[in-house]
Amino acid sequence: MSRTAVISDIHANYHALCAVMEDAFNVERCTEVVCLGDIVGYNAFPGACLDYIRQLECPVVKGNHDEEVANPSGAKMNPIARLAMEWTYDQLSDEQRRWLSRLQYQRIVRPYGATQNSFTIVHSTLDQPKAWSYIVNANDAAGSFTRQFSQLCFNGHSHVPKVYMWNGRAAAEDYDVLHNLVMEGYAEIQPVAGYKYCINVGSVGQPRDNDPRASYGVYDSDANLVIIKRVNYDIASAQAAIIEAKLPEYLAERLGKGC
Numbered sequence: 001m002s003r004t005a006v007i008s009d010i011h012a013n014y015h016a017l018c019a020v021m022e023d024a025f026n027v028e029r030c031t032e033v034v035c036l037g038d039i040v041g042y043n044a045f046p047g048a049c050l051d052y053i054r055q056l057e058c059p060v061v062k063g064n065h066d067e068e069v070a071n072p073s074g075a076k077m078n079p080i081a082r083l084a085m086e087w088t089y090d091q092l093s094d095e096q097r098r099w100l101s102r103l104q105y106q107r108i109v110r111p112y113g114a115t116q117n118s119f120t121i122v123h124s125t126l127d128q129p130k131a132w133s134y135i136v137n138a139n140d141a142a143g144s145f146t147r148q149f150s151q152l153c154f155n156g157h158s159h160v161p162k163v164y165m166w167n168g169r170a171a172a173e174d175y176d177v178l179h180n181l182v183m184e185g186y187a188e189i190q191p192v193a194g195y196k197y198c199i200n201v202g203s204v205g206q207p208r209d210n211d212p213r214a215s216y217g218v219y220d221s222d223a224n225l226v227i228i229k230r231v232n233y234d235i236a237s238a239q240a241a242i243i244e245a246k247l248p249e250y251l252a253e254r255l256g257k258g259c
């Protein structure tokens with residue numbers, strides 16, 4: 001049996017990461033983990049989150065924040081993100097930054113013990129993984145689908161859970177899944193043969209869909225089922241740590257609003 005926890009955009013939020021992993025291992029009985037990048041940036045525990053992910057020895061792909069901290073390019077970034085980036089740089093060792101710099105942009109993952117049902121992981125898009133473009137509508141998804149050779153692809157980057165389907169000709173968004181997630185904090189996707197899926201599991205450490213709870217996914221390859229769910233965590237402690245670290249106050253505020 002293989003149940004894989006799919007986690008993305010942790011962004012140095014150690015409280016959220018611990019709550020999600022506790023849920024993944026003890027409630028969802030996950031046996032595997034994949035990480036879709038942006039382990040660091042914005043919040044107060046980049047080193048602890050990085051160490052946590054590394055000790056899992058799981059497949060990880062690189063996010064734009066991981067890349068910028070590992071090899072600062074001075075790329076255009078909003079001023080608050082830039083401040084947090086510079087703070088994060090100082091928190092990490094050369095060795096930790098080197099580890100981030102070596103991450104791949106995309107990977108094919110085969111669930112443990114399975115001979116089929118390999119899936120793809122990427123932080124942004126499969127057609128331009130290094131350009132860090134966002135998939136925010138079906139048109140954006142269509143471009144990525146042209147480069148998707150597995151039935152399922154999991155991505156992150158926008159911090160907003162979304163599900164897109166591709167029938168070989170056109171892409172469409174599955175709004176029902178999102179409706180369930182908003183109403184119940186839980187949604188199931190049962191992939192249908194003949195379709196490809198691009199699934200954004202939302203963000204562990206900085207959700208931006210107006211729900212402050214952490215978001216992550218579970219893929220059960222035997223049951224052919226994907227779950228996206230929300231998990232409560234100690235937001236107040238994560239906010240206090242941001243203030244304590246003298247990171248921009250807005251980063252604490254937004255955690256409370258989920259934006």
Ligand code: ZN
Nearest residue numbers: 009038063157
């Ligand atoms: Zn991110």
